[in-house]
Amino acid sequence: MAISSEPFLLINFKTYLEATGKKAVDLARNFEAVGLDTGVRVGVAPQFCDIEQVAAHVEIPVYAQHIDPIGPGAFTGHVLADSVFAAGATGTLINHSERNQKLSEIDKSVELARRVGLETVVCAGTARLGAAVALSEPDMVAIEPPELIGSGRAVSKERPEVITESVKRIRAVNPKVTILCGAGITTGEDVYAALKLGMEGILVASGVVKAPDPPQVLRDFCQAVLKFK
Amino acid sequence: MAISSEPFLLINFKTYLEATGKKAVDLARNFEAVGLDTGVRVGVAPQFCDIEQVAAHVEIPVYAQHIDPIGPGAFTGHVLADSVFAAGATGTLINHSERNQKLSEIDKSVELARRVGLETVVCAGTARLGAAVALSEPDMVAIEPPELIGSGRAVSKERPEVITESVKRIRAVNPKVTILCGAGITTGEDVYAALKLGMEGILVASGVVKAPDPPQVLRDFCQAVLKFK
Amino acid sequence: MAISSEPFLLINFKTYLEATGKKAVDLARNFEAVGLDTGVRVGVAPQFCDIEQVAAHVEIPVYAQHIDPIGPGAFTGHVLADSVFAAGATGTLINHSERNQKLSEIDKSVELARRVGLETVVCAGTARLGAAVALSEPDMVAIEPPELIGSGRAVSKERPEVITESVKRIRAVNPKVTILCGAGITTGEDVYAALKLGMEGILVASGVVKAPDPPQVLRDFCQAVLKFK
Amino acid sequence: MAISSEPFLLINFKTYLEATGKKAVDLARNFEAVGLDTGVRVGVAPQFCDIEQVAAHVEIPVYAQHIDPIGPGAFTGHVLADSVFAAGATGTLINHSERNQKLSEIDKSVELARRVGLETVVCAGTARLGAAVALSEPDMVAIEPPELIGSGRAVSKERPEVITESVKRIRAVNPKVTILCGAGITTGEDVYAALKLGMEGILVASGVVKAPDPPQVLRDFCQAVLKFK
Numbered sequence: 001m002a003i004s005s006e007p008f009l010l011i012n013f014k015t016y017l018e019a020t021g022k023k024a025v026d027l028a029r030n031f032e033a034v035g036l037d038t039g040v041r042v043g044v045a046p047q048f049c050d051i052e053q054v055a056a057h058v059e060i061p062v063y064a065q066h067i068d069p070i071g072p073g074a075f076t077g078h079v080l081a082d083s084v085f086a087a088g089a090t091g092t093l094i095n096h097s098e099r100n101q102k103l104s105e106i107d108k109s110v111e112l113a114r115r116v117g118l119e120t121v122v123c124a125g126t127a128r129l130g131a132a133v134a135l136s137e138p139d140m141v142a143i144e145p146p147e148l149i150g151s152g153r154a155v156s157k158e159r160p161e162v163i164t165e166s167v168k169r170i171r172a173v174n175p176k177v178t179i180l181c182g183a184g185i186t187t188g189e190d191v192y193a194a195l196k197l198g199m200e201g202i203l204v205a206s207g208v209v210k211a212p213d214p215p216q217v218l219r220d221f222c223q224a225v226l227k228f229k
Numbered sequence: 230m231a232i233s234s235e236p237f238l239l240i241n242f243k244t245y246l247e248a249t250g251k252k253a254v255d256l257a258r259n260f261e262a263v264g265l266d267t268g269v270r271v272g273v274a275p276q277f278c279d280i281e282q283v284a285a286h287v288e289i290p291v292y293a294q295h296i297d298p299i300g301p302g303a304f305t306g307h308v309l310a311d312s313v314f315a316a317g318a319t320g321t322l323i324n325h326s327e328r329n330q331k332l333s334e335i336d337k338s339v340e341l342a343r344r345v346g347l348e349t350v351v352c353a354g355t356a357r358l359g360a361a362v363a364l365s366e367p368d369m370v371a372i373e374p375p376e377l378i379g380s381g382r383a384v385s386k387e388r389p390e391v392i393t394e395s396v397k398r399i400r401a402v403n404p405k406v407t408i409l410c411g412a413g414i415t416t417g418e419d420v421y422a423a424l425k426l427g428m429e430g431i432l433v434a435s436g437v438v439k440a441p442d443p444p445q446v447l448r449d450f451c452q453a454v455l456k457f458k
Numbered sequence: 459m460a461i462s463s464e465p466f467l468l469i470n471f472k473t474y475l476e477a478t479g480k481k482a483v484d485l486a487r488n489f490e491a492v493g494l495d496t497g498v499r500v501g502v503a504p505q506f507c508d509i510e511q512v513a514a515h516v517e518i519p520v521y522a523q524h525i526d527p528i529g530p531g532a533f534t535g536h537v538l539a540d541s542v543f544a545a546g547a548t549g550t551l552i553n554h555s556e557r558n559q560k561l562s563e564i565d566k567s568v569e570l571a572r573r574v575g576l577e578t579v580v581c582a583g584t585a586r587l588g589a590a591v592a593l594s595e596p597d598m599v600a601i602e603p604p605e606l607i608g609s610g611r612a613v614s615k616e617r618p619e620v621i622t623e624s625v626k627r628i629r630a631v632n633p634k635v636t637i638l639c640g641a642g643i644t645t646g647e648d649v650y651a652a653l654k655l656g657m658e659g660i661l662v663a664s665g666v667v668k669a670p671d672p673p674q675v676l677r678d679f680c681q682a683v684l685k686f687k
Numbered sequence: 688m689a690i691s692s693e694p695f696l697l698i699n700f701k702t703y704l705e706a707t708g709k710k711a712v713d714l715a716r717n718f719e720a721v722g723l724d725t726g727v728r729v730g731v732a733p734q735f736c737d738i739e740q741v742a743a744h745v746e747i748p749v750y751a752q753h754i755d756p757i758g759p760g761a762f763t764g765h766v767l768a769d770s771v772f773a774a775g776a777t778g779t780l781i782n783h784s785e786r787n788q789k790l791s792e793i794d795k796s797v798e799l800a801r802r803v804g805l806e807t808v809v810c811a812g813t814a815r816l817g818a819a820v821a822l823s824e825p826d827m828v829a830i831e832p833p834e835l836i837g838s839g840r841a842v843s844k845e846r847p848e849v850i851t852e853s854v855k856r857i858r859a860v861n862p863k864v865t866i867l868c869g870a871g872i873t874t875g876e877d878v879y880a881a882l883k884l885g886m887e888g889i890l891v892a893s894g895v896v897k898a899p900d901p902p903q904v905l906r907d908f909c910q911a912v913l914k915f916k
Contacts, residue, residue, distance in 0.1 A: 017301040021315030047309060048277035049316035066306025072246040074379055074435070077295025077328035080276060086250030087278035095790070099306035103782070103790040103816055129790055131860075132819040150303055173818075173860060206303070324561070332553070332561040332587055358561055360631075361590040402589075402631055475759040479773030505767060506735035507774035524764025530704040532837055532893070535753025535786030538734060544708030545736035557764030608761055664761070 007225045008140075008180065008201030009035075009191075009218070010043045010063065010121065011208050012093070013050070019209050024050040025057050030215040032058040038222035041201075045093055048079060055088025063121065064092040066099045069108040081112045091119030093203075095133065097146040103132070110136045121180065121203065127165035134174035141170055141177050142203040148183035150206050154190035155183040156197060163197040186217070188224035195228040236454045237369075237409065237430030238264075238420075238447070239292065239350065240437050241274045241322070248438050253279040254286050259444040261287040267451035270430075274322055277308060284317025292350065293321040295328045298337040310341045320348030322432075324362065326375040332361070339365045350409065350432065356394035363403035370399055370406050371432040377412035379435050383419035384412040385426060392426040415446070417453035424457040465683045466598075466638065466659030467493075467649075467676070468501045468521065468579065469666050470551070471508075477667050482508040483515050488673040490516040496680035499659075503551055506537060513546025521579065522550040524557045527566040539570045549577030551661075553591065555604040561590070568594045579638065579661065585623035592632035599628055599635050600661040606641035608664050612648035613641040614655060621655040644675070646682035653686040694912045695827075695867065695888030696722075696878075696905070697730045697750065697808065698895050699780065700737075706896050711737040712744050717902040719745040725909035728888075732780055735766060742775025750808065751779040753786045756795040768799045778806030780890075782820065784833040790819070797823045808867065808890065814852035821861035828857055828864050829890040835870035837893050841877035842870040843884060850884040873904070875911035882915040 011031060013019035019027050024046040035042030043061035046054045055062045068078040084092060094109045095101045101109065106122060113120045120138035124130040125146045134141050143166045148155050155162060163181055170179055181194050182203030191202055202221065211217040240260060242248035248256050253275040264271030272290035275283045284291045297307040313321060323338045324330045330338065335351060342349045349367035353359040354375045363370050372395045377384050385392060392410055399408055410423050411432030420431055431450065440446040469489060471477035477485050482504040493500030501519035504512045513520045526536040542550060552567045553559045559567065564580060571578045578596035582588040583604045592599050601624045606613050613620060621639055628637055639652050640661030649660055660679065669675040698718060700706035706714050711733040722729030730748035733741045742749045755765040771779060781796045782788045788796065793809060800807045807825035811817040812833045821828050830853045835842050842849060850868055857866055868881050869890030878889055889908065898904040 012305060015299065015301055015304040015307055015309040015312065017311060020301070020309065020312045045305075047312045049280050049308075049312045049318075051278050052281050070244065072244055072249070075244040075327055076241060076274075076322065076325040076434070078244055079278075080244040080249065082246060083244065083249045083276045083278045089278075093305065096305040098304055100789045100791055102787045103793060103819060104787055104812055106790060107813070107816060107819075125791055126794070128822055129794060132790060132794075132822050135815055135819050135856075135860075169822075173822075205305070329560045329562055331558045332564060332590060333558055333583055335561060336584070336587060336590075354562055355565070357593055358565060361561060361565075361593050364586055364590050364627075364631075398593075402593075470763060473757065473759055473762040473765055473767040473770065475769060478759070478767065478770045503763075505770045507738050507766075507770045507776075509736050510739050528702065530702055530707070533702040533785055534699060534732075534780065534783040534892070536702055537736075538702040538707065540704060541702065541707045541734045541736045547736075551763065554763040556762055663763070 006041045007195060008041045008043065009221055009225070010045060010180065010201065010203050011218070012045045012065065012203060012205040013047060013209060014205050015047060016209050020047060021050060025053050027209070027214060028054045028058045031218055032060045034215050034218045034222060035060055038219065038226060040222040040225045042218065051084060051089050052087040061090045062088060064089045065096065067092045067094065067109055067113060069105040069112065071112065081116045081118060085116045085118055089118060091121065094120055094122045094138065096123045097125055097144055097149060106133055107136045110138045127162060127169045130166045131169040131173050134170045134177050137174065137177070139178060140180055142180040142182055144181065144183040144203065151184045152186055153184040154186065154193065155181055156185065156190050156194035158184065160197055163194065163199060167198045188220035191221045191224040192228055195225065235270045236424060237270045237272065238450055238454070239272045239274060239409065239430065239432050240447070241294065241432060241434040242276060242438060243434050244276060245438050249276060250279060254282050256438070256443060257283045257287045260447055261289045263444050263447045263451060264289055267448065267455060269451040269454045271447065280313060280318050281316040290319045291317060293318045294325065296321050296323065296338055296342060298330070298334040298341065300341065310345045310347060314345045314347055318347060320350065323349055323351045323367065325352045326354055326373055326378060335362055336365045339367045356391060356398045359395045360398040360402050363399045363406050366403065366406070368407060369409055371409040371411055373410065373412040373432065380413045381415055382413040383415065383422065384410055385414065385419050385423035387413065389426055392423065392428060396427045417449035420450045420453040421457055424454065464499045465653060466499045466501065467679055467683070468503060468638065468659065468661050469676070470503045470523065470661060470663040471505060471667060472663050473505060474667050478505060479508065483511050485667070485672060486512045486516045489676055490518045492673050492676045492680060493518055496677065496684060498680040498683045500676065509542060509547050510545040519548045520546060522547045523554065525550045525552065525567055525571060527559070527563040527570065529570065539574045539576060543574045543576055547576060549579065552578055552580045552596065554581045555583055555602055555607060564591055565594045568596045585620060585627045588624045589627040589631050592628045592635050595632065595635070597636060598638055598659070600638040600640055602639065602641040602661065609642045610644055611642040612644065612651065613639055614643065614648050614652035616642065618655055621652065621657060625656045646678035649679045649682040650686055653683065693728045694882060695728045695730065696908055696912070697732060697867065697888065697890050698905070699732045699752065699890060699892040700734060700896060701892050702734060703896050707734060708737065712740050714896070714901060715741045715745045718905055719747045721902050721905045721909060722747055725906065725913060727909040727912045729905065738771060738776050739774040748777045749775060751776045752783065754779045754781065754796055754800060756792040756799065758799065768803045768805060772803045772805055776805060778808065781807055781809045781825065783810045784812055784831055784836060793820055794823045797825045814849060814856045817853045818856040818860050821857045821864050824861065824864070826865060827867055829867040829869055831868065831870040831890065838871045839873055840871045841873065841880065842868055843872065843877050843881035845871065847884055850881065850886060854885045875907035878908045878911040879915055882912065
């Protein structure tokens with residue numbers, strides 16, 4: 001799967017009510033409009049039940065927030081990669097800090113996603129764990145120090161050394177994987193700082209979704225990307 | 230929530246490929262047709278990503294296979310009751326033996342489901358555990374001995390004493406909850422035997438979904454219901 | 459197993475450093491001395507690795523803090539009921555709020571403990587869950603609202619209605635089980651209030667173990683028991 | 688911590704009844720005798736409750752089978768590194784396939800063990816996962832394909848390519864870590880084959896503990912080590 005080298009802004013809808021059901025579709029359409037307008041690559045990660053409708057209404061990448069390390073069969077209540085793909089998702093998050101997996105499950109999930117054609121963003125909380133998951137050869141690794149998630153204090157400004165260390169450690173074991181970061185990113189400046197440190201994209205949630213005017217915040221992010229390029 | 234006193238046949242799609250994506254919608258429509266034709270109450274429990282499309286195409290009850298014991302917020306990759314409801318589900322399974330929950334989580338899930346207006350079917354593997362979950366006052370309890378699930382050996386014939394014991398123990402603590410059973414049910418005869426033992430409905434998965442002709446098997450089940458009444 | 463009708467004070471050592479290794483043995487001996495001196499039934503629940511030494515040095519009941527719902531076999535890193543018993547424990551906690559179990563695991567753990575001869579104290583956070591676990595017929599149920607654990611605000615004073623409701627609900631399904639409570643208990647007054655509400659014992663941890671003078675606090679507890687009788 | 692370059696035979700007692708309580712102590716003494724007699728480094732990993740007594744009776748390395756990724760505090764029922772160490776253990780297994788951990792937990796467990804002075808053997812089921820855990824810089828990594836554990840079919844003969852691939856991948860990210868393998872090892876020949884493939888030791892359980900004459904099997908293992916050297 002060829003991943004563009006353009007910076008990627010991926011917006012995680014978590015289980016926010018502001019991003020559930022019809023509101024998920026509306027948000028995704030607004031985010032798509034900002035992406036089209038600015039020419040920046042934007043993607044969304046809605047809840048499982050919203051993937052189908054979001055994917056039916058936008059052409060930008062749609063990610064699941066998680067898949068389970070299981071195949072088709074007797075797995076009531078689990079999230080099958082094939083199901084996520086059939087609903088229109090183009091990728092999936094794996095091992096988000098709010099949905100941490102066992103090491104063997106992360107590896108299996110990457111393999112299952114790849115097999116059905118889903119792009120993979122594997123999350124990790126530290127540079128070392130970022131390198132560990134990069135060994136499974138996902139499309140992207142997202143570094144998110146858990147203590148900064150939702151904090152409003154941007155990883156790219158509060159902990160720039162985590163980012164530079166992540167790049168170093170991940171590149172030592174995997175020269176090709178795309179590296180994103182997230183946690184506490186709320187402004188275009190935070191985005192710019194991350195790109196300066198070598199990040200190839202941003203994983204963001206509350207900073208955009210819970211903002212008073214989400215598309216406007218995303219627009220700021222996109223302008224930071226354009227300024228960087 | 231007033232639950233009909235008519236026997237209820239609830240078909241769990243698990244993560245079967247035969248019941249994923251467009252095939253989930255087709256199956257649900259075929260099952261709906263059988264229900265309409267025979268006048269028997271039929272419901273389906275598709276995967277999360279298929280709930281919206283299934284609910285858009287049928288009028289029968291649509292159940293989620295699981296919800297997580299969480300509210301709106303920062304719960305990436307979790308299943309929010311509100312999301313399931315917004316997608317069109319009318320109910321949810323809880324604590325299926327393939328997705329066992331902690332005791333405190335079962336109780337919280339029932340409460341969260343009730344709050345958003347989802348009917349609840351809480352599963353339990355034994356008569357005693359059936360009584361324990363009945364204390365949380367779900368709409369229904371489904372007794373499924375795990376060792377018989379998917380076995381083709383019907384609980385209503387192989388272990389009738391589990392059913393009678395379940396009725397006794399559950400009724401001792403909750404006189405109103407609807408009692409279903411499941412595990413190994415593959416024929417109308419199995420269904421009839423369960424109803425005879427006091428069951429008010431059946432939870433079935435592979436017995437119908439993995440059959441060569443699923444609607445035909447469901448029709449046999451419905452005829453057993455009609456014969457019983 | 460005949461459980462005495464005398465009030466029981468069970469002290470949980472958690473993973474406190476103040477109650478690890480040699481300090482666990484010293485604490486247990488001091489607590490035993492207070493029990494002998496006052497004639498009140500006192501027990502201790504040290505960490506797994508300390509059970510053997512504690513049991514070798516005291517004659518009071520020694521409880522494990524948890525057992526796993528597994529039998530002998532290939533279960534590396536798990537806690538086998540037989541092992542706990544062989545080390546000298548006379549009982550075990552099950553489903554403590556810091557080690558919550560699946561409903562089916564609680565039931566299985568009670569059975570495994572009973573089979574090897576361990577007394578069982580199953581914890582639950584609410585009156586309803588207390589009744590649910592009482593169905594498994596453990597020797598004792600301990601009601602501990604999780605939000606008060608370690609808070610210093612005693613359940614018997616802050617939430618007396620939880621206790622009275624627990625007695626009512628538990629007795630409705632199990633007339634024989636001994637009922638303890640815990641959470642936030644730090645003084646003899648708290649203990650007295652609990653006994654007044656119908657409790658047959660107390661489960662305590664930080665209130666005694668983290669106190670400046672643990673045996674002195676336990677002595678206050680014991681005097682409250684004597685005053686109550 | 689300087690780990691000897693001599694091959695290391697580590698015997699995991701799992702929750703086998705044959706290796707519980709007094710029998711754990713007897714086995715450990717017999718294994719120590721074989722080690723002393725042959726001059727081969729032998730260690731044992733008994734259950735938590737047996738660590739203290741085993742460590743009191745032998746001088747060979749004693750390992751816990753698991754530690755929890757927690758520090759001192761309110762963690763009822765968990766296994767604290769400090770407690771394991773205080774009982775006399777010199778090391779611990781981490782992430783055994785029967786006690787798989789989340790990636791972030793593995794990393795934290797290695798750090799906690801190191802902090803209290805416990806040697807660490809982190810298990811992994813594949814070469815890639817072996818490299819992932821080697822990034823956490825434990826003292827040793829043990830490669831055990833889960834499907835061969837307890838099978839009697841030795842990894843060193845059935846899947847030699849897993850071993851050579853593990854050496855290659857682990858060495859690429861960590862030149863110093865000691866590499867063990869395990870799964871299905873039952874004879875001296877199996878041990879010899881593993882050492883030939885570059886292994887620096889063996890993790891074994893049922894192959895020794897469940898044998899009719901455990902010390903005799905260990906003696907065969909030790910002779911294979913001597914023959915190799």
